[in-house]
Amino acid sequence: xxxxxxxxxxxxxxxxxxxVLVSVLAIIMAVPALLNxxxxxxxxQLTERADAxxxxxxxxxxxxxxxxxxxxxSDDRPEPISMVASEAIWDSGLxxxxxxxxxxxxxxxxxxxxxxxxxxFRNLSVDQGRPLTVxxxxxxxxxxxxxxxxxxxDTMITSPDNxxxxxxxxxxxxxxxxxxxxxxxADDDAIFVDVKTTWVIEGIGHGxxxxxxxxxxxxxxxxxxxxxxxxxxxxxxxxxxDPETYPITGVIAVPHDERSLTLLRGRYLDTExxxxxxxxxxxxxxxxxxxxxxxxxxxAIVLIILVATLVSVSLAIGLTLKLRQKELHTLYKLxxxxxxxxxxxxxxxxxxxxxxxxxxxxxxxxxxxVATNLATRLLVGGAA
Amino acid sequence: MIKLEAVSFQHPNSRELAPFHLDVPExxxxxxxxxxxxxxxxxxxxxxxxxxxxxxxxSTGSVRVLDTEVSALPDSERRRFRLRHxxxxxxxxxxxxYLDAQDNILLPSRINSGLALNESLRQRAxxxxxxxxxxxxxxxxxxxxxxxxxxxxxxxxxLLPQPKVxxxxxxxxxxxxxxxxxxxxxxVERANxxxxxxxxxxxxxxxxxxxxxxxxxxxxxxxxSH
Numbered sequence: 001x002x003x004x005x006x007x008x009x010x011x012x013x014x015x016x017x018x019x020v021l022v023s024v025l026a027i028i029m030a031v032p033a034l035l036n037x038x039x040x041x042x043x044x045q046l047t048e049r050a051d052a053x054x055x056x057x058x059x060x061x062x063x064x065x066x067x068x069x070x071x072x073x074s075d076d077r078p079e080p081i082s083m084v085a086s087e088a089i090w091d092s093g094l095x096x097x098x099x100x101x102x103x104x105x106x107x108x109x110x111x112x113x114x115x116x117x118x119x120x121f122r123n124l125s126v127d128q129g130r131p132l133t134v135x136x137x138x139x140x141x142x143x144x145x146x147x148x149x150x151x152x153x154d155t156m157i158t159s160p161d162n163x164x165x166x167x168x169x170x171x172x173x174x175x176x177x178x179x180x181x182x183x184x185x186a187d188d189d190a191i192f193v194d195v196k197t198t199w200v201i202e203g204i205g206h207g208x209x210x211x212x213x214x215x216x217x218x219x220x221x222x223x224x225x226x227x228x229x230x231x232x233x234x235x236x237x238x239x240x241x242d243p244e245t246y247p248i249t250g251v252i253a254v255p256h257d258e259r260s261l262t263l264l265r266g267r268y269l270d271t272e273x274x275x276x277x278x279x280x281x282x283x284x285x286x287x288x289x290x291x292x293x294x295x296x297x298x299x300a301i302v303l304i305i306l307v308a309t310l311v312s313v314s315l316a317i318g319l320t321l322k323l324r325q326k327e328l329h330t331l332y333k334l335x336x337x338x339x340x341x342x343x344x345x346x347x348x349x350x351x352x353x354x355x356x357x358x359x360x361x362x363x364x365x366x367x368x369x370v371a372t373n374l375a376t377r378l379l380v381g382g383a384a
Numbered sequence: 385m386i387k388l389e390a391v392s393f394q395h396p397n398s399r400e401l402a403p404f405h406l407d408v409p410e411x412x413x414x415x416x417x418x419x420x421x422x423x424x425x426x427x428x429x430x431x432x433x434x435x436x437x438x439x440x441x442x443s444t445g446s447v448r449v450l451d452t453e454v455s456a457l458p459d460s461e462r463r464r465f466r467l468r469h470x471x472x473x474x475x476x477x478x479x480x481x482y483l484d485a486q487d488n489i490l491l492p493s494r495i496n497s498g499l500a501l502n503e504s505l506r507q508r509a510x511x512x513x514x515x516x517x518x519x520x521x522x523x524x525x526x527x528x529x530x531x532x533x534x535x536x537x538x539x540x541x542x543l544l545p546q547p548k549v550x551x552x553x554x555x556x557x558x559x560x561x562x563x564x565x566x567x568x569x570x571x572v573e574r575a576n577x578x579x580x581x582x583x584x585x586x587x588x589x590x591x592x593x594x595x596x597x598x599x600x601x602x603x604x605x606x607x608x609s610h
Binding site: 335 | 439459525541
């Protein structure tokens with residue numbers, strides 16, 4: 001097989017141009033594979049969680065925002081509803097209601113206010129420390145803990161809503177009570193607190209020193225609110241207003257059976273009603289259908305690029321052969337068959353394709369973990 | 385032995401603009417003879433070498449080399465004959481830039497399955513390189529070699545299959561006087577050692593003392609047999 005020997009030596013000698021050619025081909029080969037991986041992983045992640053969540057109740061409006069906010073804790077949040085919606089589901093006796101309040105962040109990580117039912121529903125277990133017990137406790141998802149190097153006993157401060165909004169929420173120092181075991185889901189990237197703690201961040205609940213009379217016998221107006229809930233001040237925290245009006249962004253409803261599900265959905269059919277009920281799997285499948293359309297578009301673009309590249313490579317090989325006429329004639333004069341030219345081109349093409357395909361495979365394997373989470377992260381605004 | 389009889393050749397690519405025509409009534413070169421061909425450019429010296437090597441086939445007449453009528457062989461047989469019995473040296477060396485000196489010497493054996501690339505052939509390549517004074521340069525690529533060194537590599541490549549006929553086309557044309565003498569010395573020495581026939585085209589009259597016979601090609605083709 002002299003053609004493969006000569007082809008290899010030629011490609012090896014002209015390393016730079018070979019490297020450029022191989023890189024271009026490897027990227028073009030890897031892109032569709034990576035895209036496919038991204039979409040398959042996204043589909044799997046999105047549908048798995050959606051299928052595991054029977055019903056969501058939230059403010060009437062975007063069904064997608066409600067699903068993405070409640071399942072993947074995305075930045076696109078629906079309008080808040082009041083806690084009475086959750087109570088109503090409990091009172092119906094048709095389902096377990098798990099309230100969710102997704103509004104606050106610790107930097108980019110979502111702080112989710114919920115109840116202990118959420119952990120049972122998602123089969124989440126505490127790997128280190130203890131579960132949520134008192135106001136101000138936070139249980140941290142595995143990836144958040146790893147990223148931030150958090151341990152039980154550490155603290156973290158919530159990010160303010162808006163630095164220029166004096167009436168907005170103020171930072172609250174949260175106490176890390178536990179770290180969740182990895183669940184390979186959006187829960188790994190979230191910080192969970194009791195829903196009451198989120199109302200404290202919201203400013204509905206607060207704690208402060210008792211007001212005292214000053215020397216003149218008047219009440220002192222300088223009452224400082226606590227920005228951290230400690231054993232010493234916990235008892236001073238209290239809430240104002242009717243608890244049923246406190247905000248949440250959604251409710252996960254877990255019906256007792258199929259009939260309960262149907263009955264519960266029926267309660268939200270009235271379009272005049274403030275809340276809607278959404279079956280997450282339906283919403284997510286509609287989203288995936290759109291993604292599939294985008295994938296087809298990207299596939300078509302990649303195909304066009306591939307054809308253009310192959311034409312360019314063919315032209316480059318043709319031009320190279322022109323420039324190598326003398327070399328090829330030398331080979332003939334030294335006794336090579338005339339067919340060696342064609343075999344040489346074939347061998348060079350095969351070697352380049354094999355190297356490109358190998359690099360594309362390694363690239364796909366190496367980028368697979370990144371690609372797996374990429375689309376979901378893009379879809380949910382960095383909180384997946 | 386090389387024998388040409390009533391050979392006529394018209395270059396296939398030159399019919400339209402500048403027709404090239406060569407007639408060689410008769411030419412005989414005995415086995416082991418060292419012959420120089422001199423003459424002006426365009427007189428057909430290189431064409432003559434190509435006819436003898438089988439790269440060109442005559443329009444009429446016959447070309448016999450080592451008792452084989454090369455001109456009557458089909459292309460594949462001519463290729464095989466060239467490979468087994470002829471060694472060719474070119475003015476511009478015709479080394480492959482992407483192979484090192486050793487692989488350039490071994491190239492004819494690599495590209496032809498008929499020539500087994502075995503250890504004895506490799507040993508012969510090393511021995512030829514040593515004789516040519518380039519054994520230390522075998523891992524260098526042509527771009528790292530001087531003109532004289534390149535021609536010595538090309539010479540080793542031509543001599544590797546122990547050819548019975550050596551055809552040299554302006555083999556010293558690109559060399560300085562010192563290297564010209566060195567290459568000619570090497571060429572004649574190896575031809576003597578292998579009892580090979582040497583036919584060399586040259587423009588350099590200072591090198592003619594190396595040859596048994598000199599043919600002035602222009603006078604030759606005008607005057608008939610030689």
